[in-house]
Amino acid sequence: MPPRGVKKGSKRARQYEHIKDSLEERGVKRAEEIAARTVNKERARHGESKTSSRLSRTDISSGQRGGHRAHRSSPRGRTKDQLYEEARRRGVKGRSKMNKAQLARAVSRKRS
Numbered sequence: 001m002p003p004r005g006v007k008k009g010s011k012r013a014r015q016y017e018h019i020k021d022s023l024e025e026r027g028v029k030r031a032e033e034i035a036a037r038t039v040n041k042e043r044a045r046h047g048e049s050k051t052s053s054r055l056s057r058t059d060i061s062s063g064q065r066g067g068h069r070a071h072r073s074s075p076r077g078r079t080k081d082q083l084y085e086e087a088r089r090r091g092v093k094g095r096s097k098m099n100k101a102q103l104a105r106a107v108s109r110k111r112s
Helices: 011-025 031-045 054-058 080-090 100-111
Strands: none
Touching: 011 031, 031 054, 054 080, 080 100
8 A cells, every 4th residue: 555645556656566566575574664665755855745854855866875875884874964854853052063973972862
């Protein structure tokens, strides 16, 4: 079942089914969730949803990403933009002057 707001038979519904089937063939347990998130992000990037976050509009597309951050030797995890958005939501002061490592520490401190 495609995410809410996606009409049956539409391009996004077909995209959802294709992603879900592909993930299930590889044995991924959360195939439906991942497929729905991917389709929702693509909808946001193309202006098809009512609301979208800045990161959804400016980050590289899910299909283009294809493991860019997964196959590198440097530390993995969230991007600086993602950390900045999290810091903004949590009300971290001075976040605009912080680098990625400082943002990660500030977000983790605010979490506990």
